[in-house]
Structures are given as C-alpha cells and as structure tokens.
Amino acid sequence: MVEFVDIALLVLLGITAFSILRQKNLFAAVMMAGIYSLLSAGLFVVMDAVDVAFTEAAVGAGISTILMLGTLALVGHSEHQPQHRPILPLFVVILTGAVLVYGTLDIPQFGDASNPAHHHVAPHYLEESEHEIGIPNVVTSVLASYRGYDTMGETTVIFAALVGVLLLLSLGPRPRRVVSNGQRISDTDSGKPVSEGGVEEAQEDTLQISPEEKTLGDTNG
Amino acid sequence: MTALGLFNYWAVIFLMMVGFYTLIARGNLVKKIIGLNIFQTSVFILYITMGKITGGTAPIFVEGGEDVIYSNPIPHVLILTAIVVGVATSAVGLSLVIRIKEAFGTIEEDEIQDESL
Structure with missing residues (x-):
C-alpha cells in the first residue's frame, strides 16, 4: 500500500512538473507549482517526514505561491514563445540526467536499514535524545538543541534575504x-x-x- | 518497500531534470524561478528518500515502544532548514525580477538582451 501511494505521488509529481514546463500562462504555472509543493508534502508524510511535510505545505505551497502571485501582479502573466531552438539545453539536460542515473546504480537500496546514512550519529539521537533533551519529537530536539547553531545560521540567512528584498524593492x-x-x-x-x-x-x-x-x-x- | 529499489531516485532525477530544463531553456524570468523551485523540491525528496527505513515510523517517541523502528531524523532536520532557505532565495529572486521589470519593461530574457545592447 505504501509503495502504491509512493509511486502514485511520484508519477503525479512528474506530470505536474512537465505541465508546468509546457504551460505558457504564468498564472496557471504558479498554481501548478502550488499543487507540486502540496503533492511533495504528501510524499513526505508517506516517507515518515511529518515535520518536513508541515513546513513544505505551509511555506512551499503557501508562502511561495503568494510571493509568486504578488510578483505576477506587478510583472504580468504571459510568457512569450522562446525564439531559439532548445537543442543545446535538451542535450545538457539529458547528459546530466544520464550521469545522475549512472550514479544511482551503486547507491544503497531504498528503505534498507543497513544504509550508511543510518549509522553515524542518527542512532545516538534516536537512543539518547529522550534523556538528554526530554522532547519526544527527535526532529525538534536535533533542530533546536543538537544543531541549534545551524538553525541560528538559518535565521541569519532569512534576515539577510529580508534585508535584500527590502533594499531591492525600496530603491x-x-x-x-x-x-x-x-x-x-x-x-x-x-x-x-x-x-x-x-x-x-x-x-x-x-x-x-x-x-x-x-x-x-x-x-x- | 525494497521492491521499489531505485525507482524513487530515478523519479527524483526526472523531476530534477524537468526543473533544470525549465531553468535553462525558458526565457521568462518568473518561469525560471518556478523551475528552480521544482529543482529544489526534487532535492528535498532525494534527501527524505535516503532517510526512510522500511517498516519505520516518524521519529517521534511512542509510549512503551522499545522495538519500534524510527526513520532517520537527520535528513528531516536538514531539509527543514533547506525549505525555509529556499523560500528566502526565491523571495530575493522575485524582487530582482520586479526590479528588472521596472528597469527594462520586460521579463523576457531575449528582449532584455536586445534592450541592453
């Protein structure tokens, strides 16, 4: 059942992404991008990342879409037909894709508990964080405590982006x-x-x- | 879930390449930013895929669950940060688009190029 949902969501994501690419009306493309975010939030729930799903649904599907719609209100929402032939970009994309697929061939299988990603510091967080931090949600204790400086750096990035946006728009x-x-x-x-x-x-x-x-x-x- | 094997990774690569193509082949600047968002989200899916353990559950402790398997929380933390930073990036990008529209009267790449010659 989980496999079925996973495959269905990924196929829907593929279709949505492709129709965004084909869409000439930017308003429709932005709406499709919102759907794309929401579908990926669903996929995160299937893959046990509930916190990421919240954030993606609120920030990716909500705030991003609003920002884009605000931009479209200022810049208009029709896209011109591109004049040059898309052969070179198509070649670059297919080449990159082929190299990436080649790279996945010796990647660990999906969902295998013996993957190297699960054997460094993750077991420590899962075993000790309840005693060390006392919060049942491991993601919260890692985000706010073990990797607190990381989150502080993130706040700095958001502040810098805010200052950038204000400077750009207020000039x-x-x-x-x-x-x-x-x-x-x-x-x-x-x-x-x-x-x-x-x-x-x-x-x-x-x-x-x-x-x-x-x-x-x-x-x- | 091992039946899925590498399917998730290949689907992610497909999404990534669609986003990449939108980014480099489309002339409209808003469309480019949408392409960048598609690319970003596919990277998020790649990371979350790596954190999943078959038969696992979300990494939130349950009462008396000694033999419960939890999925790896670290990719989740990294991607939480990345989502917020991604929105900050697109906000800056979109305000650049607005400035370009004010300065050149268009957001199509080839027209901007003609005008600045």
Missing part, C-alpha cells in the same frame, strides 16, 4: 534623475521626480544617490 523607480553635461539635475525643488530621462541613464544614477537625497526622494515620491 524603486522613484527618484529618476537626468544627467546632462556631467551635472546632475536635482529634483528636490520641484518636489516631483524627473522621469523623462531614459531608463538606462536613470539606472546608473540611482546607485549614486547619497542617503540624504534618497530620504528626500522617498518622502517626495
């Missing part, structure tokens, strides 16, 4: 300035950003805005 297109004769025309007197200048000129220029000017530009725009 915005607002204070566009035109450079003429090497001198920058300030727009602070008029109270409105000068936006006639081409995008190319404005781009290099936004990078040179000093902090005070940027604050002014933000309050104006």
Whole structure:
C-alpha cells in the first residue's frame, strides 16, 4: 500500500512538473507549482517526514505561491514563445540526467536499514535524545538543541534575504534623475521626480544617490 | 518497500531534470524561478528518500515502544532548514525580477538582451 501511494505521488509529481514546463500562462504555472509543493508534502508524510511535510505545505505551497502571485501582479502573466531552438539545453539536460542515473546504480537500496546514512550519529539521537533533551519529537530536539547553531545560521540567512528584498524593492523607480553635461539635475525643488530621462541613464544614477537625497526622494515620491 | 529499489531516485532525477530544463531553456524570468523551485523540491525528496527505513515510523517517541523502528531524523532536520532557505532565495529572486521589470519593461530574457545592447 505504501509503495502504491509512493509511486502514485511520484508519477503525479512528474506530470505536474512537465505541465508546468509546457504551460505558457504564468498564472496557471504558479498554481501548478502550488499543487507540486502540496503533492511533495504528501510524499513526505508517506516517507515518515511529518515535520518536513508541515513546513513544505505551509511555506512551499503557501508562502511561495503568494510571493509568486504578488510578483505576477506587478510583472504580468504571459510568457512569450522562446525564439531559439532548445537543442543545446535538451542535450545538457539529458547528459546530466544520464550521469545522475549512472550514479544511482551503486547507491544503497531504498528503505534498507543497513544504509550508511543510518549509522553515524542518527542512532545516538534516536537512543539518547529522550534523556538528554526530554522532547519526544527527535526532529525538534536535533533542530533546536543538537544543531541549534545551524538553525541560528538559518535565521541569519532569512534576515539577510529580508534585508535584500527590502533594499531591492525600496530603491524603486522613484527618484529618476537626468544627467546632462556631467551635472546632475536635482529634483528636490520641484518636489516631483524627473522621469523623462531614459531608463538606462536613470539606472546608473540611482546607485549614486547619497542617503540624504534618497530620504528626500522617498518622502517626495 | 525494497521492491521499489531505485525507482524513487530515478523519479527524483526526472523531476530534477524537468526543473533544470525549465531553468535553462525558458526565457521568462518568473518561469525560471518556478523551475528552480521544482529543482529544489526534487532535492528535498532525494534527501527524505535516503532517510526512510522500511517498516519505520516518524521519529517521534511512542509510549512503551522499545522495538519500534524510527526513520532517520537527520535528513528531516536538514531539509527543514533547506525549505525555509529556499523560500528566502526565491523571495530575493522575485524582487530582482520586479526590479528588472521596472528597469527594462520586460521579463523576457531575449528582449532584455536586445534592450541592453
């Protein structure tokens, strides 16, 4: 029964992934990506990884989809037909796939309890964590205690990503300035950003805005 | 479950390659990020597959279960971290896409290339 569910979910995942690839409407593709995440969450439950399944369902299928939909609202949702022939990418993909399949040939069989992955530190966690940490869920005790620094590093990564997103989105297109004769025309007197200048000129220029000017530009725009 | 043998790994490789192809062959930047997500999720499935033990159960202690087999918790922990980091990565990627749209007016790779010439 477990084998059947496993195979069925993997086949459904394959079909979903393939239809995302074929889909020209980005809105539909994002929805299919949500379905893909949810199916993989189901597969994680079948493979005993219940904590991972929660996270994948909440973060992968929920937050990712919302982020993508928000992006689509800003950038539009139709994809153009690619102009170049897909022969080179197809060749690269088939070659990589073949090498990976070759690599699986001497990998330990699925579900075998004697696999090397189960013989290093995992038995210690499974035997001792109840006495050492006192939490019945082993994943929680490893995540929060044995590998606590790892989780702290993860938090740092999320913080860095947050700062990156805020910087990228808050710079915005607002204070566009035109450079003429090497001198920058300030727009602070008029109270409105000068936006006639081409995008190319404005781009290099936004990078040179000093902090005070940027604050002014933000309050104006 | 040993009847499955290597099937899981091959299915993961198929998903990985579909994601990889979407990433390198499609010109639309949002589509590329969706491809990256497919690739990421297939890596998660690969790790969780490695942690599974036939006849095992989720690594949460049950009362009086001395002879219960638990699946390996370490891949689960690693992938929990990876899922969250993956979402952070796609958030940064998507905000880059929004900036590119503002600067070039398009998110198609070939049009961006034409415009920046």
